Amino acid sequence: MKDSRRKVLKAGAALAATAAASTTFPRFAIGQSGPIKIGMSMPQTGSLGAGGQAALLALRMWVEDVNKRGGLLKRQVELIAYDDQTNPANVPGIYTKLLDVDKVDLLIAPYGTVPTAPVMPLVKQRGLLLMGNFSFQVNAKVQHDMWFNNAPWNDASSWSDGFFKAGQGAGAKTVAVLAADNDFAQNLANGARTLAQKAGIKSVYDQNYPPATTDFSSLIRGIRAAKPEMVFVMSYPNDSVAIIRAVNEIGVGPQVQIFGGGMVGLQFTPIMTSLGSLLNGVLNYNSYVPGMKYPGIEDFLARYTKRAQEAKVDPLGFYLPPFNYAIGQMLEQAVGATRSLDHKTLASYLRQNEMKTVVGPIKYGKDGEWANARVVQAQFRGVADKDMEQFRKSERQVVVYPDAYKTGSVITPFEKARTAK
């Protein structure tokens, strides 16, 4: 009887210790069964849907690759992704479901600033690691110490500095700023305004346009009337297409030296192909253009193109897919090196080590953004209509900034650049 009571007490103590360990101590995955779940919301429809689907394909490719290698910590990896419809209101609910219902082990942010912003308070409050996905300055105010963005920029100057330098090099002293009324564009616009002020560039036109703007002819006519020498535009994909068309129809004036800067969408193959020659002369940011050399990127892009054609998504995939594949690679390195799924341990590893990815080595700064930004400003040149394959050539997007990746000098004024080969 005594023996059996002791056994019961021992078993109870062991059970209590196990229960306590599961809540108090970090979660060690070794020995656990079932797949490691990585959860995210992703814009698969709506204005960021085209980019989101391409990015998701790259992440799925990484999941397949890592599972072929035996998974993480000898467990298979499962990616759970829900469509947030590019609607930020859907995002907090999706992440709550991922954490509380799907019980995911790791989190990746949705593509873009607008969908990511609402999830930041949640991950900060719960002390969770979040791999960022091409958002801009969403952590600037939140200051979450377990945030790591895959985008090659950090502060506003890393994005717009090259644009302003190119304009000033051409003697421009005035700027027109046109920005979408959303988090991404406003963060960027505020940075651009500060930069312009510091550089002594006078603002002659400054407008934020609402997201449902149908036609941009009136806005472009307003810019033309203000006679700026630089036009810095921060827009989302649908707007970018409409703006480029309106510029072609209305014109921005012969005094404009450079046009573009922060137009999202001009990196997506279907948009580049459909706009064709209308893109010529536009100087815009990019994350990767052909000619930039990183170990493994060409192999990745070759494999991606085949899969993208089957999946009916961006067939070239220069902009987002390699950087999303890089998220997987970073998680793989961090989990492999620490042998842990504990978020604090992984965050500490990511903060202290340089990651090797298909988009080159990534080292993080204190704010979870890249320590050394790598945004390029590239000018479209000699683009013909209805030819997708031309964008594989480095001559179609000439990098004018930064010097490390420069493949040519900016052609000014804008009107001249539009006809340059």
Add this chain to the structure above:
Amino acid sequence: MIFSFDLLFEAVLFGVLLGCFYAAVSIGLSVSFGLLDVPHVAHPALMIFGSYCTFIVTGWGLDPILAGVVLMPAFFVLGVLIYRFYYETFERRGTEAGVRGLAFFFGLAFIIEVGLILGFGVDQRTVQAAYIGSSLSIGDYRIPYRMLVAFGVALLLTFCLSIYLSKTFTGRAIKAVAQDEPALRLMGANPVRIKQWAFGIATGVSALAGAMVIIVGPVEPAMDRLYIGRTFCVVVLAGLGSMTGTLAAGLILGIAESIVLMMLGASWAPAVAFGLLLVVLGIRPQGLFGR
């Protein structure tokens, strides 16, 4: 704020073109919602479906406007079928069931949107034509041809529908359904068949409106959401069921939006447009040309 009379003139000019485009995309809804009292929130989704059909037909070498016209009969039949289903499942069961039909049209809009995503992916689609991407230059003014096309089509649609509704027997019957359905029944006409016909016309018109949308700018499957507020705003401001009112309301919204976009603060454009709606409804609850 930049002001000059030249700029104001140009803002009004662009506003007229934009307003006619708004009228073109709202005129089908003016028939289905304005005259038939059907809560047709799937109208913009059908219009975007029309844009995608235009995209396919232009691939065979047809001009986008011609493609829109060619698609109209097929959309007419589609409209007849949709109304028949709506009538059998909701409207014939009484007013309350009719209100529940709102859920049916929301569902239809989602099905169309998801169908387009599955069929075409989420990438934007555009069409090519000589009048897209170029403009008419008069002195210092440049007017995009695509907006001139929308202007012309809107005027033509308004004119044709107004003539049809006032001069033909079926047209007058459609107006009669809107005014007094039981009286029409007593006259020996079948209101359901008349409504079915009218809904077919509204849907047929949305094919041409869809062609206008893809001419004015690129389309993507979820784009219908952008147009729900605006099209209902135009129809309500016009006064339910008025074709000329739809054109006038479109012009008011277009001009107000263009002036605000060009000369005041662009962020205020939607507030000004919908503020106008509130003011007009405050003064004339039946809308500008309402019955």
